[in-house]
Amino acid sequence: MKPELGAWVSIGSYISLAMMKLIIGYVAHSDGVTADGWNNFSDIISSVAILVGIKIAQKPRDHNHPYGHSRAENISSLIAAFIMMSIGLDVVSKGGMSLFYRKEEVPQFIAAWVGMFSAVMMFVVYWFNKRLSERVNSQALASAAKDHLSDALVSIGTVIGIFGTKWGIWWLDPLAALLIGIIICKTAWHIFFETSHLLTDGFDEQALATYEQEIASINGVKRVSDVKARMVGNQIILDVTIHVAADLTVVQSHEIADEIEKMMKNQHHIETTHVHIEPDLNRS
Numbered sequence: 001m002k003p004e005l006g007a008w009v010s011i012g013s014y015i016s017l018a019m020m021k022l023i024i025g026y027v028a029h030s031d032g033v034t035a036d037g038w039n040n041f042s043d044i045i046s047s048v049a050i051l052v053g054i055k056i057a058q059k060p061r062d063h064n065h066p067y068g069h070s071r072a073e074n075i076s077s078l079i080a081a082f083i084m085m086s087i088g089l090d091v092v093s094k095g096g097m098s099l100f101y102r103k104e105e106v107p108q109f110i111a112a113w114v115g116m117f118s119a120v121m122m123f124v125v126y127w128f129n130k131r132l133s134e135r136v137n138s139q140a141l142a143s144a145a146k147d148h149l150s151d152a153l154v155s156i157g158t159v160i161g162i163f164g165t166k167w168g169i170w171w172l173d174p175l176a177a178l179l180i181g182i183i184i185c186k187t188a189w190h191i192f193f194e195t196s197h198l199l200t201d202g203f204d205e206q207a208l209a210t211y212e213q214e215i216a217s218i219n220g221v222k223r224v225s226d227v228k229a230r231m232v233g234n235q236i237i238l239d240v241t242i243h244v245a246a247d248l249t250v251v252q253s254h255e256i257a258d259e260i261e262k263m264m265k266n267q268h269h270i271e272t273t274h275v276h277i278e279p280d281l282n283r284s
Helices: 004-027 031-057 072-100 110-136 139-166 172-199 205-216 250-268
Strands: 223-232 235-245 272-280
Touching: 004 031, 004 110, 004 139, 031 072, 031 110, 031 139, 031 172, 072 172, 110 139, 139 172, 205 223, 205 235, 205 250, 223 272, 235 250, 250 272
Parallel strands: 235 272
Antiparallel strands: 223 235
């Protein structure tokens, strides 16, 4: 199953939901449903960016991309985050204005049905893309799945807001619109932070400590002086410096390096491990 399938599923669901919510939100006088429609519209842009990134990431290595094009996924996520933030800020401002200037129209009940249908649909898409991202190890799809889950929760909040207006709590619907805008901004910030962390070669310190401990336990390794790792798309590149007995032959040292590479691949699915070998000159 190809990773771009998840992006196509997202795009198809978001197009249908965005059109339905923007139309019904306007006709049924619901600020919450309208804001949720803009939320889905921002997700269309995000999904298209992810699809483009996945397509580019699958291109093979060439003369000026020796590590391939995997980071195109990260760049597409970053672009999507900026677009989502701009839409989120617009929704926040409109929701805030609606709280101060009460409308005479009460949202019609059809808007609540649209919200409930949307929540169910988003839970299904979330489950599908979460499973797919785990299978193909795609950071972009994993980010999209998180967004789908927040979209489902947003739709539930929208329904609650509409019911509130029916109970005489007029401000619940515009409040739902305001909160939806905040959630869009929060999701955009999360995607931006996570993606920028990867693009600046940030890596999990606990994972590095685990790698170092396991490498140090291999027979023949006297000590590990350095362990570094970075993500290139969805692949981990690991660099490790080990110290071995000074009297080992080149063949024996190479066998230890092979053992490290094999262990990292089998236990952590790291396809690329660079092992630098130093003689252990500590006689004490």
